[in-house]
Amino acid sequence: MKLLQEAIEQRGTIINDDILKVDSFLNHQIDCDLMEKIGAEFADYFKDRGITKIVTIESSGIAPAVFAGLKMKLPVIFLKKSEPSTMQDPVYTEAFSFTKNRKYTLCMERSCLNPDDVILFIDDFLANGQAFLSAENLVQQCHARIEGIGIVIEKSFQQGRKLIEEKGYDICSLARIQAMKEQTILWAE
Amino acid sequence: MKLLQEAIEQRGTIINDDILKVDSFLNHQIDCDLMEKIGAEFADYFKDRGITKIVTIESSGIAPAVFAGLKMKLPVIFLKKSEPSTMQDPVYTEAFSFTKNRKYTLCMERSCLNPDDVILFIDDFLANGQAFLSAENLVQQCHARIEGIGIVIEKSFQQGRKLIEEKGYDICSLARIQAMKEQTILWAE
Numbered sequence: 217m218k219l220l221q222e223a224i225e226q227r228g229t230i231i232n233d234d235i236l237k238v239d240s241f242l243n244h245q246i247d248c249d250l251m252e253k254i255g256a257e258f259a260d261y262f263k264d265r266g267i268t269k270i271v272t273i274e275s276s277g278i279a280p281a282v283f284a285g286l287k288m289k290l291p292v293i294f295l296k297k298s299e300p301s302t303m304q305d306p307v308y309t310e311a312f313s314f315t316k317n318r319k320y321t322l323c324m325e326r327s328c329l330n331p332d333d334v335i336l337f338i339d340d341f342l343a344n345g346q347a348f349l350s351a352e353n354l355v356q357q358c359h360a361r362i363e364g365i366g367i368v369i370e371k372s373f374q375q376g377r378k379l380i381e382e383k384g385y386d387i388c389s390l391a392r393i394q395a396m397k398e399q400t401i402l403w404a405e
Numbered sequence: 406m407k408l409l410q411e412a413i414e415q416r417g418t419i420i421n422d423d424i425l426k427v428d429s430f431l432n433h434q435i436d437c438d439l440m441e442k443i444g445a446e447f448a449d450y451f452k453d454r455g456i457t458k459i460v461t462i463e464s465s466g467i468a469p470a471v472f473a474g475l476k477m478k479l480p481v482i483f484l485k486k487s488e489p490s491t492m493q494d495p496v497y498t499e500a501f502s503f504t505k506n507r508k509y510t511l512c513m514e515r516s517c518l519n520p521d522d523v524i525l526f527i528d529d530f531l532a533n534g535q536a537f538l539s540a541e542n543l544v545q546q547c548h549a550r551i552e553g554i555g556i557v558i559e560k561s562f563q564q565g566r567k568l569i570e571e572k573g574y575d576i577c578s579l580a581r582i583q584a585m586k587e588q589t590i591l592w593a594e
Contacts, residue, residue, distance in 0.1 A: 237491040245517055246467075246481040248474035274464035275483060278435075279471045285437035286472075292435040294464060300505060302426040316489060328434055 217257055217390040221403065223250055224369065230396045234371075242368065243276035243340055254390060255283025258338060258366040261388040262288070265363050267336045269293060269329065271355065273322065273347055276340040280368055284338060293328045295351060297321075307357040311350035314343065322350045329358035342367040342389060345376030364388065372404040406446055406579040410592065412439055413558065419585045423560075431557065432465035432529055443579060444472025447527060447555040450577040451477070454552050456525045458482060458518065460544065462511065462536055465529040469557055473527060482517045484540060486510075496546040500539035503532065511539045518547035531556040531578060534565030541572075553577065561593040 229237040241247035258280070270292045272281035278294050285292040297320050299306060306323040313320060329335070337351050348365065355362055362385060370377060370389035380387055392404035418426040430436035447469070459481045461470035467483050474481040486509050488495060495512040502509060518524070526540050537554065544551055551574060559566060559578035569576055581593035 231491060235491060239489075239491065239514060241480075243489075244482065244485065244514055246471055246474065246483070248471050248481060249478070251471060252475055275467060275485075278464060278467045279481075282435055282437050282440060282468045282471065283475075285435065286441055289438070291430075292437060292468075293433065294435070296433065296464075298505060300428075300432075302420060302424060302428065316487060325428060325433055 217254070219250065219253060220368070220391045221401075223247065224391055224393075225401060230399050230401070233396055236369070236371075236393070236396060238369065242279075246279045248279070251279045252283045254280045254368060255285070256287050257390055258284040258336070258388065259287035262336050262364050262366065265336075266334045267363055268333045269360075270336045270338055271295065271329075271351055272338045273297075273351060277338055280340065280366070281338040284336070284366065288336075290336075293324065295322045295324050295354060299323050307354050309350045309353040309357075312346050314346070322354065324354050324358075326358060329355060329360040331359040333358070333360035335360055335362045336364050336366060337362055338366040340368045342370045342376040342380075342387070343374045345374075345379040348376065348380060366390075369393065370404075406443070408439065408442060409557070409580045410590075412436065413580055413582075414590060419588050419590070422585055425558070425560075425582070425585060425590075427558065431468075435468045437468070440468045441472045443469045443557060444474070445476050446579055447473040447525070447577065448476035451525050451553050451555065454525075455523045456552055457522045458549075459525045459527055460484065460518075460540055461527045462486075462540060466527055469529065469555070470527040473525070473555065477525075479525075482513065484511045484513050484543060488512050496543050498539045498542040498546075501535050503535070511543065513543050513547075515547060518544060518549040520548040522547070522549035524549055524551045525553050525555060526551055527555040529557045531559045531565040531569075531576070532563045534563075534568040537565065537569060555579075558582065559593075 394404040556578040583593040
């Protein structure tokens with residue numbers, strides 16, 4: 217997605233060979249117009265696939281997910297990193313954040329998903345794929361099925377895509393970074 | 406906002422006299438169509454007020470905020486409950502969550518706001534006003550100005566509105582709950 221690649225090049229900051237800072241438009245300050253276009257890309261790629269619900273993880277996945285949800289006329293569920301007192305029958309899984317370097321528990325109200333649900337999982341980044349595995353675990357505990365994965369920025373030099381493809385899932389990544397060196401981004405494909 | 410009041414009555418659950426569970430459309434599962442209409446209400450109420458940025462708190466404020474942001478052609482900044490490793494020059498404040506019964510630190514990259522910025526603060530709930538006070542603290546540390554406050558659901562029987570009005574701010578609450586008793590909601594006004 218050219219507009220997204222331009223945003224990354226012009227408004228992102230390469231912290232080091234592994235870490236890209238995109239908090240000026242994606243995961244702290246949100247460019248709503250760009251997010252709407254990102255949501256529309258996901259909606260277009262995953263149309264006619266029988267998807268019934270979109271699942272994301274708080275917080276940075278919410279903006280792209282809700283714009284996709286509006287376009288696809290589907291509800292969005294965001295998985296929670298801490299359990300609110302109002303939760304009645306949650307499912308849990310362990311997760312690990314590399315950017316925050318800590319383990320956390322991800323939870324969802326069990327009644328959010330049922331066995332008939334067909335899920336599109338949307339997230340801001342795909343790196344090592346651990347966030348996806350945690351989401352997959354929760355979806356499976358509800359006996360629902362994941363049909364596809366929509367990623368805003370993929371770090372193609374990490375293991376996430378390989379891991380997910382080996383499981384047979386279809387991934388739509390809107391910007392795929394092959395390498396980051398000396399303030400230059402090399403795009404995959 | 407009639408559509409929101411209906412959603413609360415039909416899809417919300419009164420846990421007790423104080424706690425309303427709205428995770429079927431607002432703060433866990435998101436009704437994107439309703440959120441878009443909520444965003445449009447805020448955009449309409451706060452038009453022509455010179456607002457330059459929308460500020461919210463992760464995670465449940467993000468959906469209504471980004472739809473308002475899209476309509477108003479403004480960026481949304483979400484304040485963070487934990488500090489990512491990529492943050493470079495944050496401002497901090499203490500906050501307290503009543504639903505999770507714990508203190509937490511709220512932070513924002515200082516460069517997100519500058520002294521010329523005119524802020525619309527949007528949040529999912531207004532209860533005792535503590536979340537707003539924390540956001541106000543961060544905005545003030547950047548010497549920006551808050552012009553208005555957009556709230557999806559106000560618990561009018563708690564102190565938040567009084568506290569905020571006494572500070573001279575304009576609040577737009579789309580649903581105002583005067584009392585919750587035996588599965589019935591009494592609306593304010």
